[in-house]
Amino acid sequence: MPWDAYAEAMELPNGAIADALEELGDLYELDGAIVHRVLAYRTAAKTVREATVSVGTLAREGRAVALKGIGETLQEKIRALCETGTIPAAEKLRVKFPSGLIEITRLPGIGAKRARLLHSALGIDSPQALREAATKQRVRDVKGLGAKFEEGVLSALDLAAANPGEHSRARLLLPQALELGEALARGLSEGAGEGARVMVAGSARRMGDSVKDIDLIAVTKRPVALAKRLAQLAEIESVSSASAVGARGRAHVGVSVDLRIGKPHELGNLLQHFTGSGRHNAALRELAVKKGLHVSEHGVLSDADGPRRTRTCESEREVYEAVGMTYIEPELREDRGELQAAIDGGKGLPKLIQQEDIRGELHCHTIASDGHNTIEEMAVAARELGYEYVAITDHSATHGFGNDVSPDELRRQIERVREVDARMEGIAVKAGSEVNILPDGELDYEDELLGELDWVVASVHTAFGMGEEAMSARMIRAIEHPLVDAIGHPTGRMIVRREPYAIDLEAVFAAAARTGTLIEINANPDRRDLSDVHARNAAKAGVKIVIDSDAHKVVTLANMRWGIATARRAWLTREDVANTRPWEELVGMRKRNRAK
């Protein structure tokens, strides 16, 4: 394909549009725009980043205004960006504010106002220029700034220089974040006295993919002693402040730790506030204001009662009920429609899937490929988790990482599975495979062999960079294969480490819904693929989901937990997930049986 045609066929990625909107928001902020306008750009950027369809295409068709936070103005700007590669307003502002100035606003303690002040007073236009001015002690002479600020600037610059690439700032995957948070909570609880409680809040409690800060809340009658204890914990590197209301520090793994302390009767308010998300809380407060209520970490204030009558809540449920809502599970608190759903008796809220709903594991590996345990060991472990069935799905012939399983080897593996199944009590062991989807969409076993299997997962493991159109066609071809039961880790992303490959998920979901092919939430905490947002869209499109651990040894069968977390964040119920069903019912859902 000639480049022009190629470029025309490709739409600007949502991530690039979101970056451009964020930059424009930053520029407007430097230009002194009111905060709400700046916020509008940031909200829109987040919406675009989370969108599962091409926002560029939507904007061209005039449908982007249906997205939350995007109106006519932003739609027009997105359209200009897609068609010309730039937004005129951004071009104009870039002349006024060099990109180095935006970099400066990333430093802690410096926002748009101070950056603009430094720019106008001292002509500072980059971190380098800022360092020079601060070193020469010229910053302290600017009206409104001082010596302390100047020192802070230098140490912030040093810190940024010591950790090049601000994006590499430590983020913990959820399991490590929860482990750290729970260890800290235990450490703080010990000896904290009767009635004291310490809990993990923040994005770790919401079970997000990764976590930037550990948020802890505590209620106790001896707050100062508890705050001081933070510095003594083995996981803590340093503590910058500690008082009766909380403490802040840094863990050795490089994430900051924020502890807030309150009184036992306000536990609900504290926990609700510090669980967030920030956007959920902001939206909650906005809705509350319309009813004359003011929500904060200290309680709920009513205009009717006057300013001195703050109502405190011991439980989060009371907080939500105080503003006329039903309780909202932490996993849903992302301002993705949960607040509206919680009004009106909570009829719009889903009954979220739970770990206990899962009846079987449908994707795991053994020593036949790159796993560490035998069929029997995996089956025993699955039975101990309370499962009714487990499908052994080793990699296929061309995998290339572990031991490839040749067709003859797969036939022997099927026999071994049958043999284990025959003597195993309490769990059904099924013969399966995780078959490669080759670049052309073909599978690497013959249909005749695939037909002997009880369960077929098809996954992409190679040629990630082939482009959206080809990758989508490749995936859809596998989805249309009559013997493919499920698609494994559909986007190939690795949280923090690797972006998903380019793929038209809308088309993929439509094909899966049409053919009755299941789509996986891979529960490996590195993957969690589909993501929460994608899984929700898949279910909305009528796709049935399967949650798999992709375990390579017995202990990682427990990774199912992280897949459940993603499913809950995706608003999924037991009905949305296929492996909440007994094996017989699950088999009836497979397309090879549906077709008959």
Next chain:
DNA sequence: GCCGTTTTCGGCCCGACTGTTTTCAGTCG
């Protein structure tokens, strides 16, 4: 710039901390 069971115009959350101030602005979560 967005948005509407109070509005198509005029609203648009809440509080802590810090440093610079003589009562507050800026930043952060």
